[in-house]
Amino acid sequence: MSTNSAEIKLDDKYTLQNGRIYLTGSQALVRLTLLQAERDISSGLNTGCLVSGYRGSPMHNVDREFWSAGKLIREKNIHFQPAVNEDLAATAVWGSQQAQLHGGSAYDGVYAMWYGKGPGLDRSVDAIRHANLAGTSRYGGVLAAVGDDPAMMSTDTPAVSEPTFADLMMPVLYPGNVQEILDYGQLGWAMSRYCGSWVGFKIVSDSVDTAASVNADYKRLKIIEPVDFKMPAGGLNIRIPDPWREQESRQTTYKLDAACAFARANKINQIIISSERPQLAIVASGKAALDCQQSLLELGINSQLAAKIGISLIKIGMPHPLDPNEIRNFVRNSEKVLVVEDKRRIVESQIKDTLYNLPEKERPTVIGRNNIDGSILISGVGELNPNEITQAIASQISLFYKSEEMSARLSFIESKQKSQKRRNELSVVRTTTFCSGCPHNSSTKLPEGSRAHGGVGCHFMAVNMDRRTTNHTHMGGEGATWIGQEPFVQTDHIFQNLGDGTYYHSGLLGIRACVAAKSNITFKILFNDAVAMTGGQPHDGPLTPALISRQVYAEGVKVITVVSDEPDKYNKSEIFAPVVTFEHRKSLDRVQRSHRKTEGVSVIIYDQTCAAEKRRRRKRGTMPDPSQRLFINETVCEGCGDCTEKSSCISILPIKTEFGLKRSIDQSSCNKDFSCSDGFCPSFVSVIGSTLRKTTDEKLKPKALIEVQDPLLPKLKTDSPYKILVTGIGGTGVATIGALLTMAAHIEGLGCAGVDQFGMAQKGGPVTSHIQIAKSSNDIKAVRLTTGSANLLLACDKLVGSSELALATVKKGITRVIVNSHEAITGQFTRDPELDFPSEKIAERLIEESGKDNTEFVDATRIATSLMGDSIATNLFMLGYAYQKGLIPVSANSLERAIEINGIAIEFNKEVFTWGRLAATDKSIVEKYSRPRNNISENIDQLINKRTLELSAYQNSQYANSYIKLVDKVREIESERVPGEHALTEAVARCAFKLMAYKDEYEVARLYTHTDFKSRLNEVFDGNYKLQFHLAPPFLNKRDKDTGLLIKRSFGPWILKAMIILRWLKFLRGTKFDIFGYTKERQQERQLIKNYRGYINAILPKLTPYNHKLAVEIATIPDSIRGFGHVKSHNIKNAQQQETKLMKTWNELC
DSSP states (O other), X not given: OOOOGGGOOTTHHHHOOSSEEEXXXXXXXXXXXXXXXXXXXXXXXXXXXXXXXXXXXXXXXXXXXXXXXXXXXXXXXXEEOOOSSHHHHHHHHHHHTTTTTSSOOSSSEEEEEEEEEHHHHHHTHHHHHHHHHHOOOTTOOEEEEEEOBTTOSSOSSOBOOHHHHHHTTOOEEOOOSHHHHHHHHHHHHHHHHHHOSOEEEEEOHHHHTEEEEEEXXXXXXXXXXXXXXXXXXXXXSOOSSOOHHHHHHHIIIIIHHHHHHHHHHTTOSEEEEOOSSOSEEEEEETHHHHHHHHHHHHTTOOHHHHHHHTEEEEEESOOBSOXXXXXXXXXXXXXXXXXXXXXXXXXXXXXXXXXXXXXXGGOOEEESSBOTTSOBSSOSSSSOOHHHHHHHHHHHHTTTOOOXXXXXXXXXXXXXXXXXXXXXXXXOOOOOOOOTTOTHHHHTOOOTTOOEEOOSGGGGGGGGTTSSEEOOOSTTOTTHHHHHHGGGSSOOOEEEEEEHXXXXXXXXXXXXXXHHTTOOEEEEEEEOSSBTTTTOBOOXXXXXXXXXXXXXXXXXXXXXXXXXXXGGGXXXXXXXXXTEEEEEGGGHHHHHHHHTTSSSEEEEEEEOOOHHHHHHHHHHTSSOOOSEEEEEOTTTOOOOOHHHHHHOOTTEEEEEETTEXXXXXXTTTOOOOOGGGGSSOTTEEEEESOEEOOSOOTTTOOGGGTOOOOOOOOOOBTTBOEEEEEEEETTSSHHHHHHHHHHHHXXXXXXXXEEEEOGGGGTTSEEEEEEEEESSGGGOOSSSOOTTOOSEEEEXXXXXXXXXXXXXXXXXXXXXXXXXXXXXOOGGGGTOTTOOOOHHHHHHHHHHHHOGGGEEEEOHXXXXXXHHSOGGGHHHHXXXXXXXXXXXXXXXXXXXXXXXXXXXXXXXXXXXXXHHHHHHHOHHHHHXXXXXXXXXXXXXXXXXXXXXXXXXXXXXXXXXXXXXXXHHHHHHHHHHHSTTOOHHHHHHHHHHHHHHTOOOHHHHHHHHHSSSHHHHHHHHEESSOEEEEEEOOTTTOOBOTTTOOBOOEEEOTTHHHHHHHHHHGGGGTTSTTOSGGGSHHHHHHHHHHHHHHHHHHHHGGGOOTTTHHHHHHHHTGGGXXXXXXXXXXHHHHHHHHHHHHHHHHHHHHO
């Protein structure tokens, strides 16, 4: 039944009192506190609430959601206090349960929620153990919500909380979806009040990162107090005085039994399938129960058939403690029990303990992690694998039941697994990387000869970036590992990376420990003014570079340097430690070399705001947005990669041109760090006072854009959700697509669920969004797509779309695949400028799995960016394209209403969605309004002709004729000696041109003033802008006192007039009047041309089919000679070494 979309608002998730609401798992935790408030009010209780914890994936959004609901929660006496760290949060929550013990309480009780990720629970055990022993108040109660990460997507340890909670003697609830977060949360607080214990609340990404349509009415949940448990005198709640031994007695003797009684009364463990003659009893906890239901359905076994053939299934909502009576009743008369659970054998061990003393005839066989013969049945490594669950269940069912559907499903899974093993890995993978303009790009670099230890959060990524940064420690232990290493290694100093968020959390203790140990170590504290990895939250208290300097100085650190991109910004009102010195970030190498000579502990505070946070603040208008943008003149660019070397920035893109792989700047993702312009290259231009140009405006929009007709939409079937997998790159809005689709389904009254899988991948890594839309929410079991279950694979990034995870969901004949053909670079490109993007291999993988007829490629990024002026439009363009192809089961009206409800860039997003629809209808119309691709030669003749014309413009026709003469000679001999081949001719045509068209001052001037430089600028920028050129003229610039290299300077637009004059003086090139020709670099360039002609002429007479490949390799050597100044000199040296090596091989062979 469709909902009135006009009445739906974003705030419904917190304000709507009944009916269905749309929210995520993180938002459900907020709504949960509001539901408990309403429940208490209806019971005549005046309660307050404390929520405290520390962020961390998958609980990274909790604090932001509570902040966004600030007014609403305050009205209900809900106090949100993010903590400095997890154990202090637990201690504060313990304090909330003491509010009624000392008199003067304003409330009947305080219910509380502690939250944190798995490692946060580990560090809080001491505090929670004390608090749980003491107990909870009668009208309070505590939920300990922990974000488990069994797959280690965002934690470096396999986080699973049940064993820890069990050791703490706490009951544990495990919600399997968003609805159960609301339901189990209310039951959890009631249980905590009843049994006087903290209640563990296990949260996994498939619940907390899921968005779904759920029932909002707390009245639907009737909470029952047990009648079969005898409460001891004085009850089980917190009290004073309370001797420790009495606390232990109360906990051990009563509390867990009371929790079992409560769970039994409220049917927290639910029998999903009950068979009168059970042969197999399946016991599964939380999310695993949904996985088991999904597996049974995919094996062709619905609930009715399962009960008929002898299968029972119980969903364990409370995995600890397990109620012995409940388990004995469930497995009675069963021949075998199969336990399905995450990681540790918590449920399995309890079942075995429960059944151990039963008579042999009444005791079923229990399997889980291992089969009867001891072989692994369900692995405890990683997260639960749906295929493994299906195969495990099928292996037991097949002992008493067989069917064609079950055999077909198992065969299909096996064939997919064989395909995966057969496929070669791609040469490029998408992994997490620093954002564009991220201060970590520069701050984590080290001087030659040094090494560093990694940190947590974004700092962790430096470990995988070839930066001599090794190992890391838990949060707050930074530096302490060196205390243990230092006495036993020859290394006399290391650097330790430390983020400001970690510093505030507990990192100062590590510095104190190193001072106490008299260690030789330099802490590099990055002050980026945000807790960056988890979404840019503010620090949990006051923190500035000046305050950090005073704190570490007080700890005994006497050498402190503040490094900044704006060192002049500090004013006298900021009181730094008296020993502090200030430096520009460009001097970081020198500063580090100085610090590593310092005995004892020293500190470098690197002060630069998080790039992603800069972008957010600029959009909100709370931070100045520079009017400057950088542009690379691709005709001047040599593709040397020095700009990437200086910046490590992923907004520096490779661009394929007629004259090789060059660089361009992704203006949409650029965060205006500008460090790329430090690369020794004259191709960088600052464009000041501009806006990004769209290729369309209201007057130019085609009429067809308004008149796109609705396609025939997929029809939903009962018990069969429509499943979509969206793949993309972290930070580009993949999650938005999932949110729009599920909100549109919610608007239409459909069942929906969508979970985003990213973890650390939100930092430029692989992101997948699993979306299901169904007639009813009851039709959706496991949220994540299983093997071969996708109806649509929407590959907004083709690299992630061709990953094994994505390909596993594809089934030939069932799955339609829409692929963005754009080659989006990865973090690898910042370290390997010659990286070859495997587009052909990607296409092969996708077509192999889905079939050619079901796979379609569209150049979405190029088209959407040129149409809208921002690459962020890509994903919605893809959604529009897929919609118009009839692959989205909700209406365009509902999707556009979802865009309106989302409230961000409404008209922009609706327009790009429609452009995508039009592209699917008539791509030729859309292409007219978008920028064309680069025109690259399609054959050898075009290649030679273009270069001949360029050399004529470069110098004159005589110069060009000398090029033609060489190329023609090679072509003639190659066709004669190696018929049918032209690889050598092409290599010489490219490389001889490259050497002959060396970019001296005359040529750079020509490329700025006599080519299409201005028209390319105008394609990208709009407005009355000014230009600034970043150059290093050999006779005008100073040299850096540390490196001895020329320092680039900025020149205003007047330099173009000088360039026009310089362009006309090209006839002086190579003559005695050529003042630039006397420099070592120019002399070297002219010698390279002579040398190249020499060794090409030397190999031609000896050319044969057998040495042809080697000849091509020799002829291609100059392709590596790129760049300007010292960069080019370095590359020339390497090329000459390669030349010597290959010519030696040639001479030995010939």
